[in-house]
Amino acid sequence: MKDGIYRGDAGATYFVLNEKIMMKMLGQIYKTTKHFTFSPEYYGPLTNEMKDEFEIVYNKADKW
Secondary structure: OOOEEEEOHHHOEEEEEOOEEEEEEOOEEEEEOHHHOOOOEEEEOOOHHHHHHHHHHHHHOEEO
16 A cells, blocks of 8 residues: 555445554554555545654554
8 A cells, every 4th residue: 555545345444554554443552554445435634744743653653
């Protein structure tokens, strides 16, 4: 998956940066892998602010 924002089945939104993936589902953020992405479709690029905060949020997120 290339860097960016993806929308998937079941209302999940995925944020991808440098092959790391976070999933927002039911108001929570989780670390996940490409094996747990459900029919993701590219939605758009990450903003500069999202890129700057990505590692901080990723390191705090629980695993899915």
